[in-house]
Amino acid sequence: MGIATPLPTSTLLRLATAGSVDDGKSTLVGRLLYDSKSVLADQFDAVERVSRDRGLAQADLALLTDGLRSEREQGITIDVAYRYFATAERSFILADCPGHVQYTRNTVTGASTADVVVLLVDVRKGLLEQTSRHLAVASLLRVPHVVVVVNKIDLVDYDEATYDTVSAQVKATAHSLGLSDVTTVPVSALAGDNVVTRSDRTPWYDGPSLLEHLEQLDPVGEPHSEPLRFPVQLVIRPQSAAEDRFRDYRGYAGQVASGLVRVGDPVTVLPSGRTSTVVGIDTADGELTEAFSPQSVTLRLADDVDISRGDLIVTSRSVPSVTQDIDGTVAWLAERDLRAGSKVLLKHGTRTVQALVKNVGGRLDLDRAELLPADTLGLNDIGHVTLRLAAPIAAEEYLHSRSTGAFLLVDPHDGTTLAAGMVGDALLSTAAV
């Protein structure tokens, strides 16, 4: 028996980048990949060749990231693309979210799994409407950290006062949206200033480069301080297929969504409310004495309780209530409108239930961060809904739990993902702070 081997020196950080049109985001991402030596020779050769064919004086690093033919033809980024790079300190997964086509859909997607949002602004333009919207989305999705890259600093001759004005403007807006950890960095993605290494041309700036900052950021979560939430994916019962010693084996497979579980812990199974005790935490590599988020394990319990996919095993010390009525905030991602009376499927953890949209309670004006009256939601709208479920779920406020407060709405007929949902009134808590 042992605990999972911790390797604190090689952790993973998930980023989402967002920006507006022509603020140099693809160039910044290309620069991060290139300067961290994550771009290999043949990839760079291809970019140089295409840049030459287009008559450009130097390699266009944006070409490293635009992967689809129509993106290259139109010179725009259409869909979220995932990039991978690593330094000696840390590995990074970067969700590169396009700025102008379906920005809400893409930014919400990228932000949902991000530890940090990297947002670009053009120092000459300052805070745009779209910047505020991206900050609002980061706040809504409860992304723990935000870094605002104040780009194109070379085009204002590395002027400190211009940077300070934009930085103050961005921070004021971010704080009004309830974002607590916001950092700004003066950058020229094109020239490479303060992207990987600190620049001599901004002597007035004494903070870290963008990459240095990302290397030392704390990723999400403190597993031992959050209550255990364990959505059951499936029941493992080898029966006759296994060796004799596993004939009566019965374990509950899942990924710890939050918190920590130890052998001997009292647990409650939701929605039934039955209680038991953890007697084993299994993996194919052997038994563990404890497991924490986001480990995938198999739990064994002392009692033969009826548990199946969709149930939530929680610590008996903190049991969330179960309900068939959900007040939620949704980011609407589909072409067809949402209106009261619609029947949809709600996916929460490993449980999918039918849901009736009882009421659309308003639409968020992202520019002013206030709720406007509305009885429908269209593509890229964010709004408030009331849902009645066909069966109870253990819902918790997204504000308190990014894992058990999140849900999807799905079209029951063709399976389209309709909305990203967050339990509770994320709008008011965003706007009110």
Place this chain on the structure above:
Amino acid sequence: MSVIDPARATYRLSQLDWLESEAIHIIREVVAEFERPVLLFSGGKDSVVMLHLAVKAFWPSPVPFPVLHVDTGHNFPEVLAYRDATVERLGLRLEVASVQDYIDDGRLRERADGTRNPLQTQPLLDAIEGHKFDAVFGGGRRDEEKARAKERVFSLRDEFGQWDPRNQRPELWNLYNGRHTPGQHVRVFPLSNWTELDVWQYIGREKIELPELYYAHERDVFERDGMLLAVGEFAQPRDGETVENRQVRYRTVGDMSCTGAVESPAVTVEDVIAEVAATRVTERGATRADDRISEAAMEDRKKEGYF
């Protein structure tokens, strides 16, 4: 600004543990939500790692789905032997979709360049339809290629197996949407977030056995289009191409006629990890002739239903 607190670092997964846990979660979701999953297994390192993760996901139960090999007929013999031994050891059911059968009865025609990788699409789609597979695990990684960087973990395919990159479902949190209508299926990529280096480090850590050609060995090769091709039944030197015996290894395995070897002294997994960490060329750029044809080669094949 908050920084890493060493006191809390013990409750943090290493990168490999994080990737392993994510992949196991994905594989379990598929088994829970689909009727007839299948895992594409070629004996290539990514499919081997994927199968290893499937074994871990359901332990102590056996892997609850069959494996499918789309066989080009241009195989490295040691890879076929490895495939059969693995299937036997794990007690799996193996389905084979044979490109050779399609060529023999005229459903497919050999290409002028002799390579068969692009010919795999139709046998794959027919096998999916014939067996009514509704979820197909593939070993594709987003770091392999620019079109793959836009791929979802759960990737919906229509009745023709087509991928529509402009109309993909958004993928939020770790809530995967596998809903599909009859005739559609979902390609699932549990290694989406892995890099080539992650795969090798994991192979080293888990002591996973691979076909021997992934490690340095002596082989008769000749150079074509900047790649080293093995002399054999499916690839013969043309005029002006000279055969040499060199120490090589393979970074990918596929159709022998278009999969190149790289010169390498790496005989152990540790050697390979060091080599991959220091390499300056992507594995597809180095070793796949068919991916170098055009900027959009992979995108075009994926749209048609390729892996």
